[in-house]
Amino acid sequence: MINLSMRQHFSAPWYKRVLTAGLTVVMMNTVLFSAYTSAAKYSPNFKDTEIAEFINIVGKNLNKTMIVDPNVRGKVNLRTQDELTEQQYYQVFLNVLEVSGFAAVEMDNNVVKVIRNKDAKTSSIPVVGDENPGIGDEMVTRVVEVKNVTVRELTPLLRQLSDQAGGGNVVDYSPANVIMLTGTAAVVNRLVNIIERVDKAGDQDVQIIKLQYASAAEMVRIIEAMNKSTQGKSGTSTFLIPKIVADERTNSVIVSGESQARARVAKLISRLDSELETNGNTRVYYLKYSKAEDLVKVLEGVSKSIEAENSSSQGGKQSSKKRNVSIDAHEDTNTLVITAQQDMLRSLEDVIRKLDVRRAQVLVEAIIVEVFESDGVSLGVQWFSEEGGFTQFNNGPAPISAVAAAAESAQTTAGDPGSFITNSLGEIIGQNPAGNDIKGDYSLAATLLGSVSGGMFGIMKNGWGAIIQAVSNDTNSNILATPSITTLDNEEAHFLVGQEIPILTGSSTGSNNGNPFQTVERQEVGIKLTVTPQVNEGSGVQLTIEQEVSSVSGATGVDISINKREIKTVVMADSGATVVLGGLIDEDVQESVQKVPLLGDIPFIGHLFKSTTTSTRKRNLMVFIRPTIIRDGKMMNEISKDKYNYIRATEIRKQEEGLSLMSDEKMPLLPEWNDKLALPPSFDEYMKGSQLKAPSLLPPAVDAKDDNSSTSDVKEQ
Numbered sequence: 001m002i003n004l005s006m007r008q009h010f011s012a013p014w015y016k017r018v019l020t021a022g023l024t025v026v027m028m029n030t031v032l033f034s035a036y037t038s039a040a041k042y043s044p045n046f047k048d049t050e051i052a053e054f055i056n057i058v059g060k061n062l063n064k065t066m067i068v069d070p071n072v073r074g075k076v077n078l079r080t081q082d083e084l085t086e087q088q089y090y091q092v093f094l095n096v097l098e099v100s101g102f103a104a105v106e107m108d109n110n111v112v113k114v115i116r117n118k119d120a121k122t123s124s125i126p127v128v129g130d131e132n133p134g135i136g137d138e139m140v141t142r143v144v145e146v147k148n149v150t151v152r153e154l155t156p157l158l159r160q161l162s163d164q165a166g167g168g169n170v171v172d173y174s175p176a177n178v179i180m181l182t183g184t185a186a187v188v189n190r191l192v193n194i195i196e197r198v199d200k201a202g203d204q205d206v207q208i209i210k211l212q213y214a215s216a217a218e219m220v221r222i223i224e225a226m227n228k229s230t231q232g233k234s235g236t237s238t239f240l241i242p243k244i245v246a247d248e249r250t251n252s253v254i255v256s257g258e259s260q261a262r263a264r265v266a267k268l269i270s271r272l273d274s275e276l277e278t279n280g281n282t283r284v285y286y287l288k289y290s291k292a293e294d295l296v297k298v299l300e301g302v303s304k305s306i307e308a309e310n311s312s313s314q315g316g317k318q319s320s321k322k323r324n325v326s327i328d329a330h331e332d333t334n335t336l337v338i339t340a341q342q343d344m345l346r347s348l349e350d351v352i353r354k355l356d357v358r359r360a361q362v363l364v365e366a367i368i369v370e371v372f373e374s375d376g377v378s379l380g381v382q383w384f385s386e387e388g389g390f391t392q393f394n395n396g397p398a399p400i401s402a403v404a405a406a407a408e409s410a411q412t413t414a415g416d417p418g419s420f421i422t423n424s425l426g427e428i429i430g431q432n433p434a435g436n437d438i439k440g441d442y443s444l445a446a447t448l449l450g451s452v453s454g455g456m457f458g459i460m461k462n463g464w465g466a467i468i469q470a471v472s473n474d475t476n477s478n479i480l481a482t483p484s485i486t487t488l489d490n491e492e493a494h495f496l497v498g499q500e501i502p503i504l505t506g507s508s509t510g511s512n513n514g515n516p517f518q519t520v521e522r523q524e525v526g527i528k529l530t531v532t533p534q535v536n537e538g539s540g541v542q543l544t545i546e547q548e549v550s551s552v553s554g555a556t557g558v559d560i561s562i563n564k565r566e567i568k569t570v571v572m573a574d575s576g577a578t579v580v581l582g583g584l585i586d587e588d589v590q591e592s593v594q595k596v597p598l599l600g601d602i603p604f605i606g607h608l609f610k611s612t613t614t615s616t617r618k619r620n621l622m623v624f625i626r627p628t629i630i631r632d633g634k635m636m637n638e639i640s641k642d643k644y645n646y647i648r649a650t651e652i653r654k655q656e657e658g659l660s661l662m663s664d665e666k667m668p669l670l671p672e673w674n675d676k677l678a679l680p681p682s683f684d685e686y687m688k689g690s691q692l693k694a695p696s697l698l699p700p701a702v703d704a705k706d707d708n709s710s711t712s713d714v715k716e717q
Helices: 002-011 014-038 051-062 086-099 151-161 185-201 216-234 259-272 292-313 342-355 400-410 443-450 605-609 633-657 683-690 707-716
Strands: 045-050 065-068 075-079 102-106 111-116 139-145 169-173 178-184 205-210 243-247 252-257 282-286 326-330 335-339 361-385 420-422 428-431 455-461 464-481 484-488 493-508 517-535 540-555 560-574 579-595 610-630
Touching (some): 045 051, 051 065, 051 075, 051 086, 075 086, 086 102, 102 139, 139 185, 151 178, 151 185, 178 185, 205 259, 216 243, 216 252, 216 259, 216 342, 252 259, 292 326, 335 342, 361 517, 361 540, 484 493, 484 517, 540 610, 560 579, 610 633
Parallel strands (some): 065 111
Antiparallel strands (some): 045 075, 102 111, 139 178, 169 178, 326 335, 361 464, 420 428, 493 517, 517 540, 579 610
């Protein structure tokens, strides 16, 4: 085919060859011209040109429709030395606007809106991504997903690098852990680059290191103590400190954190996880919280269980090598001395570590409230006649027979008349003096009136008498007791506020029925609280409680009687919550009427022939309890401070109220609470604080400034 075409070409006439060459030249010129026009170059130069005119010229050159905000004002100075392409020309246009404080928002229909920078972030600017992030000063919005760092902590840093006063804006959305950036494409891309680097630095991987010789829990304790001391001295960021957890089941250490930090920990663990250089099988464990004597029995039981388990794992065959385990307690130093094989030592050490922990304490506060009200009214009329007839009611304060007997004994009786003196002939020769009158005995009347409360009125006329008695009594008592006690978890505590009273338990007489020997037992009376708390998981507390409130009621024919209210129960309560243990609510109404038959039933007049006594009694007794778990010394210090300040406030109030008939200067007052232990100052501290010289051991004259005069004074003395 090639040969055929060539033959045709050369065999064609000459005018055809000329025509073909001319057409080829025309076509080449057309292609070159179109390529030149498509790659048009721009050399923009503006001097003191109004920015509106500058925008209009750029729009014409780039064939874009420009919409200018009325607030866009100013002048442009631009000089270029090189020729710019269309894309470069548009970027220069955006640069000029950004320098002047304006921005261009390009729409989809080839329309460009020129507005102020601060208004651009709320306009319909494009949302870009990694495929088309934008370039230059083009206004864009970008959403960046952060995987390893919290956006709430990263956003304040980015805002310092963004143009917040202009069109820049940085917003975080915590639920999705993303950051939304708005601004020029160059600034947004710079912020995205920073986010990616920070997010990459925050990537924390997990590494599992299996130990061969050391204990995982002990290894974690050593490394955490080292990290804590290093952080406290050098102020190392928590980000650079890896998190370490012990997996005791597989005796492995799990390390999570930054790669270099994990490498440092792994290197340290590999150096520590080595076989012991010594062949000794004896360890001494210093206990922090538990008692060594209490742990001995537990560890002996654990060691026997481990031996039995090893024996069963070998099919019941006894090991040829006897494994002796010795566990002893040293009370003076509260230590355990254990001699055993290495595997047994590790097992027992793990048990000791879990048992030797700080136990929680529980503050138990009981609230005992007792409200007692008693009202009584007695009204009665009793009649009396000298001839022996009377009405007597014994439900009143004093029967009329006792009143009559007291009145009779209180009367004064006349003395015996004087007798005549006669001689042997019977003649009256004189008269003896008359006896003095005998005064009445008022003791019975005093005893009777002493038992009367209220009013008693009596009248007597023509051998008839009447006594009217009216008594009203009102008793109110309000007792509030708030005993409290603090104890360790699972430790019984006892609290008593009261007294010990003697109670006669028996007596025996001697051979001559004299000097009786009596046996006396003392009994505790008051407010008693016995509690054993058990702290459960979370904030629950199980309480075994014995609450008793007792008091002396009075004497009986045998001995004294004691009022006693007691509660024994086991309850479950949350820390800081108040629960009611129990209580007594009762109401007693009694009415006693004594009257003369028939006469006492007459309306109105019947009150003259009867005696009425009415009494009501109400008692409300409730017991509440509130446990509070104390897990650290800080909380204990706060509770102690509150109790201390409460007592001190009570003393201050008493001091402000003052004492009647006495001076207020000597009222006691606690000092202000001080967290530190207040010790007496040393001699140097006292002398420095008081700015006084130490007293001299020499006579006063020696302390003078002139040594010669001092010597002479001493000699004279």
